[in-house]
Amino acid sequence: MGRAGAGRADVVGRLLYDFNTEFDSPTPRAGEFAARFARLLTRDDVLVLLAGDPAEPTGFAYLTLRPSPYFDGPLMQLEELYVVPALRARGIGTALIRDILRRARELGCGEIHIGVDEIDVAARRFYERHGFSNREPGEDYRMLFYVRAL
Template identity: 65%
Template sequence: MMTRAAGPSDADVVGRLLQDFNDEFDTAGPDAQTFARRFRTLLDRDDVLVLLAEDDGDQREAVGLAFLTLRPTPYYDGLLAQLEELYVRPDLRDQGIGTALLLESIRIASERGTCEVHINVDEVDTDTRRFYERHGFTNIQPGADYRMLCYLREL
C-alpha cells in the first residue's frame, strides 16, 4: 500500500471514493460526478490536501482517501487543518491503511505550516473515536474536564 497526494486528474477517483463513503453511512450528498467536478478545482488549491491510498498492484487502484482543508488562524503563526474526511474501503479496514493516510496527512500538513488538526466525529461512532484517540487526538481541551462539541448549520 502506498499513499500519494491527489491532483486535479484524480478528481473522478476522489469523487467516487467520497460517494462510496457517503453511501456506506447513508449520508446525503452530491453524486460522484458532482464531487469530481468540484474536486477538479479544489485539488488545484494550496489550502486543500487529498491523499489517496493505493494498492501496490499493477492497477494502482485507490482504496482510501484523506481530505484536509487548511486555513489561517490567529491562535498560531501557522495554519489550522480540518480533516474533512478519512475513508478506507470496508473490506480493507484494520490493515493500517487509515493510519498511513492519517499520519502522512499530518506530516504533510505540518510541512505546510499547520499547528493544529481538527476532526469532527459522531459521538456514537465509538470505533472511529478510538482510532483518533489512539493517534493522540482528544475531545477534551488540555486543562479542562468537559468535552468539546462541534455545531453546524446548513445554509
C-alpha cells in the first residue's frame, strides 16, 4: 500500500474512470480525471492510496480531510474505494480499509465518513463488516447523505 503522488495521476484517473464505467455512471474521461488528480495530489488534505504493484495497481482509495469543530483533528471522507473486478474477494479492499484506519488514527481524525448508494448492498455490507454504520453512536435512526448538483 502506498500513497500516490502527482506523478501517479494518470493511473488514479484511469482507475476512477474504470470504477465509474463499471457501474454505468456518467463520468469524465480518464484523462480529465488525471488532469484533476495532478492538481489534487499536490494537496496535503487529499490522499490517494494505491494497492498492489505501483506499476499496475489493483485498487485505490481516494480520501479528503477537512477541519471539524467536533474534533481536535480533521474529519476524513472516503470519497472512493475501488478494487479491480477480477481481483475482488482477495482481501485488497480490506487491506485498503486497514491502511485508511491506520492513517486516520495517525492524522488524529475524529471520524471517517463514507457515502454509499442505498442499492449497493455489497458495498454496504463491506463497510459494515469493517465497523462503519449509518447510525451515530447512541441514536436509533439512520443518517442520510444529500446531494445538490450546481
